[in-house]
Amino acid sequence: MLIIGCLTMFAFSFSDVHTFGNVDQVRTSHLSLDLTLDFERKIMKGSCVVKLAYQSKQGAPHVDLDTRLLTIESVTDPADGSALKYELHKDARDYMGAKLRIFLKNPKTPAVKVTYVTDPSAGALQWLDPAQTTSKKKPFLLTQSQAILARTWIPCMDSPGIRVTYDAVVRVPKGITAVMSAAHGKHEPENGVYRFDMKHPIPPYLIALAAGEIAFKAISDRCGVYAEPAVVEKAAWEFADMEKMVVAAEKLYGKYRWDRWDAIVLPPSFPFGGMENPMLTFATPTLLAGDRSLVNVMAHELAHSWSGNLVTNATWSDFWLNEGFTTYFERRIVEALYGKDTAEMQWLLGQRDLQHEIVEMAGIDQEFAKLYQDLSKHDPDAAFSSVPYDKGANFLLVLEQHFGRAKFDTFLKTYFDQHAFQTMTTDKFLDFMRKNLFGDDQAAWEKLQIDAWINDPGIPKNIVIPKSQNFEKTRAAAKAFAAKGDTGVVKKDSWNTEEWLDFLNSLPEKVDHDRLKTLDAFAGLTNAGNAEILFAWQMVCIRNTYEPAFASLQDFLLRQGRRKFLKPLYQAMMANPKTEAMAKEVYKKARAGYHPISTATIDAIVK
Known part of the structure; x- marks a missing residue:
């Protein structure tokens, strides 16, 4: 966490086409949110104090933040409340929103405070009426900020390459409970006030909030399930193996570093199977099959606690470093808990989906069929497919088969340990892999078709196809x-x-x-x-x-x-x-x- 007034120097540089942030001059390091939820108007009102870390001794004349559909009420210096000059520059690309340029009083201003209101159509926010919930009694709010939707409810540098800590005060109507992807602070439920604190630096897309009629049931000392009251018992039964999954994952790649792993089963409108928000996985109720047969999704979200949350793709072009590693890790957890036969079947099902999408992409955009993708002209959400997931995972399976599981596991554990709470580019990973896995073996690099796996569309012929x-x-x-x-x-x-x-x-x-x-x-x-x-x-x-x-x-x-x-x-x-x-x-x-x-x-x- 940045101390106000401190100058922070970053050795890691990157360029992300999906943020307006002037990251070469200054970066956000901590966000302090104070938000009031208005379910009737379907808006949030509040403020965000943005602490700044400068990249050079010269500081910066301004800071550029990402916003989209935010109504900016004021921008001030939190130290004395004085107004700061700012400008909003809307981009022609709707998905990018508008650049908020804040002119600083001095080149090393420690922080700025933005007071704002969200729009009812904010892409990250889904406001559900009581009729859309299980009990039909209370409204519900859920957020989903991946890929670049955090800017629709938080003024920030909305890039996976920017990691921030955050704290939040969330004010809700009577009878509503709020939960976030952070540690719980001193709540005042009788007054509708909930407090949260995330001490580990995370990318903004992992800041998450849910609010509604919510109950909790513990599974172990560090695992539990939130859900609507009518669903919570069923969800806890379905996800009874959460603690076993953590233990299995720790045996593979080291200590779980996020203190708790809870999950919340959301109303059915949630668009994904799961979302790996740290400390609080968001999950779809379509996982509640009644026979614990779909819990591989939970294994996937847990694996993100290492790949994605601990070590994060620096840009959305590097997304495979998030999902490919996680899919590989998920199947290792599944194998450890449910057997090799089940894991092999999941590998084959994933390969089938991958082949289907590769064929589909042949008539659309071959860029999306690559692991490293040039997304400079695209909303990163448009590239969502099984390619970063299953092509990425199968690339790692090729490496495992060549080097042996023991050596490859040691390599991955070292990778997670040495880059914990940092960001990663494809080039940086390949350099790390060349030095720490291949050594001087250029012949193996060429034999395994590393460049083809990363930069070519389609599936290289050396893919490993399990027999089942x-x-x-x-x-x-x-x-x-x-x-x-x-x-x-x-x-x-x-x-x-x-x-x-x-x-x-x-x-x-x-x-x-x-x-x-x-x-x-x-x-x-x-x-x-x-x-x-x-x-x-x-x-x-x-x-x-x-x-x-x-x-x-x-x-x-x-x-x-x-x-x-x-x-x-x-x-x-x-x-x-x-x-x-x-x-x-x-x-x-x-x-x-x-x-x-x-x-x-x-x-x-x-x-």
């Missing part, structure tokens, strides 16, 4: 069922989620309606409680225009807003002339309940 006897059986079953319609090959009582997904994904493009009817009657897929299995079944039904499943499909689209499911379902419906009208009709009803991140994607699909 389980999938050999499910693929044979899919072929046999498609040919004869015999449900005897479908092991409905013994297949796990991965096996069901592989079976459904392995069915041919066209399946006779009578066979689909037989399969549905046998396995109850249209009413599946497992969201992943239901989604895979619905994709089969859409492309075959199997109408008996469409009521369930519409219900699924109306009751959850997870983009992973929404995007392909709407794409499939729009691609089928017989379901295009249904897509438009359902989206018209559902759109108001989706998060802005989801609607930004689906708007472009359902024109």
Whole structure:
């Protein structure tokens, strides 16, 4: 944490096209938030004191912050309350928002205070009416700042390469509880005042807030679950392995450094499976399958406590350093807790999704098919795909297979330890890898096609493809069922989620309606409680225009807003002339309940 008046020199330099911040001159080091939530008007009112760290002895004449849709009421010097001159410069690119230039009284002004109001349409904020919650009693607010949406509720240098500590006072109406991605301070729930403090430096996209009717249930001394009261017991049962996951992760790559790992199960409009906000994972209720079969998402969010939160990609072009490492780490945790067979099946499912998206990208933008991506002309959210996740993870799997797991684990642990609470670029990582893993072995560098993995679109031929006897059986079953319609090959009582997904994904493009009817009657897929299995079944039904499943499909689209499911379902419906009208009709009803991140994607699909 920066001490006011202190000059901080940074050796690490970087350039991020997605921030207006003059980071070569000055950087934000700590944010002090004081926010009042107005659920009726769907706004936040308050202030942010921004502490500054200068990059040279000369200081800086001004500081440039990122904002978007913020109404700036005043900018002052917190030391004496005097007004500071400022200018707002709106960018032509809507996703960039407006640069807030604050002219400093002297070149080494320790801090500035911005008093502001958010906009009801702020991209990071989703305000839910009571009817959109489980109890139907209280409103709810959730934030989602990744990638560059922190600027819609906090004036900051909104770059993953800028790490800040923060504290916050959050003021809420009676009956509302607030939680944040930080340690709890001295709350006054009777007065609607909640206090938080994050002592570790994190990028702004990891500052997170949820507020509503929220209960808590402990799982261990350092793990627990928040959720709406009607959901909390179910969520705690589903996530009972959280402590075991932390123990397994620590055995792999060292101590968990964030004190607590709690999770909050949010209302169903949350656009992602999970979000790795430090100390408080945000999770979708679509993980609550009732059989603990989808907890790999929680393993993924935990892994971010090392890759992403501890060592962070410096720019969104380096995003694979976040998600590729995390996906690899997730599968190591899954293997440790649930066995090698399950991990291998997840590797294969991920490779299938990756291959599908690579083909899809061939007609869009090949830049998105690379690990290191030039995003200078793009909103970083537009590049969201399985490429940084699964291509990145498979690159690491190639390294593991070549060097051996023991050596590679030692390398990763050293990487996390030496760069803890720092940012990382692709070039800096490759240099570290060359020195600490390859040594002088240039032949191995070329043999493993390192440059192709990083800079070329597509999937290099040396990808490691695990063999799975389980999938050999499910693929044979899919072929046999498609040919004869015999449900005897479908092991409905013994297949796990991965096996069901592989079976459904392995069915041919066209399946006779009578066979689909037989399969549905046998396995109850249209009413599946497992969201992943239901989604895979619905994709089969859409492309075959199997109408008996469409009521369930519409219900699924109306009751959850997870983009992973929404995007392909709407794409499939729009691609089928017989379901295009249904897509438009359902989206018209559902759109108001989706998060802005989801609607930004689906708007472009359902024109």
